[in-house]
Amino acid sequence: MHAAGALLTIDLQAIRANWRMLQARVGSAECAAVVKADAYGLGAAQVAPALAAEGCRRFFVAHLDEGIAVRPGLPQDATVCVLHGPPPGAEGEFVAHGLVPVLNSRAQVDAWRALAHRHDRELSAVVQVDTGMARLGLSPVELRALAGDAGALRGVRVACVMSHLACAEQPEHPANEAQRGRFIAARRCLPAAPASFANSCGIFLGGGYHFDLVRPGAALYGIAPIAAAPNPMRPVVRLQGRVVQMRSIEPGTPVGYGHAWRCERPARIATVSVGYADGWLRAIGESSAAAWVGDVALPLVGRVSMDTITLDASALPEGALVPGALVDLIGDRQDVDAVAARAGTIGYEILTALGSRYARRYLADVAAP
Structure with missing residues (x-):
């Protein structure tokens, strides 16, 4: 793991x-x-x-x-x-x-x-x-x-x-x-x-x-069976990405491919080891999705690439997030349907796109009868 x-x-x-x-x-x-x-x-x-x-x-x-x-x-x-x-x-x-x-x-x-x-x-x-x-x-x-x-x-x-x-x-x-x-x-x-x-x-x-x-x-x-109605199903999936690197950047610094996002103030950027090769769809655009550390949302900044995403971790105290730490991408704060909405798709596509590179942990696993 x-x-x-x-x-x-x-x-x-x-x-x-x-x-x-x-x-x-x-x-x-x-x-x-x-x-x-x-x-x-x-x-x-x-x-x-x-x-x-x-x-x-x-x-x-x-x-x-x-x-x-x-x-x-x-x-x-x-x-x-x-x-x-x-x-x-x-x-x-x-x-x-x-x-x-x-x-x-x-x-x-x-x-x-x-x-x-x-x-x-x-x-x-x-x-x-x-x-x-x-x-x-x-x-x-x-x-x-x-x-x-x-x-x-x-x-x-x-x-x-x-x-x-x-x-x-x-x-x-x-x-x-x-x-x-x-x-x-x-x-x-x-x-x-x-x-x-x-x-x-x-x-x-x-x-x-x-x-x-x-x-x-x-x-x-765990996908909601009726659109725009409260979801009666229990959540099934939690996805956590691992921080690869932390860096501090100055105002005006571009982040990611195409320089599509530039910070307007000093910022701390967390590079996380999840990308579209892992099913974190490229359609999830800059600043439109968040990861979570406890109750703190970390906006996605810059484009999703094959192996990584970049998050603005400035809302966390300095030193609170370090290489090797995990951030929540799907979980209590953001379920599969919420991620799908941010990507302009449906929960089915998010789940079935989850790649093979994740370490998988099954809770309450049972032996085959």
């Missing part, structure tokens, strides 16, 4: 508490966990077993390789669903590794049915329908054709029917209810099966969106 340029602390107990809160909110519906993109950058190998220990038994990843990586760390009775479905020719890998595909197109349905025929047994799958996002899932045309073909799903056990909300972070958006109506209609075209519609934000739209299974991702990791 002492040798790293920065320290990323991930609170597994907070992730577990967030899952418990979401499960309680959806009542009799099952609460799954989305652990794609390495659990939103926080480490699926640690996060997924922690959630399994809490009682979660259904996990979603995006890619086949992600499913192969996460499956061995989970209990035998857990289910791992792959959102992008089988890449052409890779259907057999799902059977070999005990993974369930999400079938998004007629081509994927046909390939999975053919595999079931070759194995001479039913194979489970989730079927996704597009209800208004035009991204993944059977289109209305494909769905009608599938419903009209009595043999289209022969050998396929439809374990779940799902869709995805496009505007759930905006509770009043009319697309939410329009999509819900389309989803209800689409289910009538498919074999009777449990239904899944709500992501993190969708959970907070109310019970009419919960159906049988909800699929939170971002909310598990």
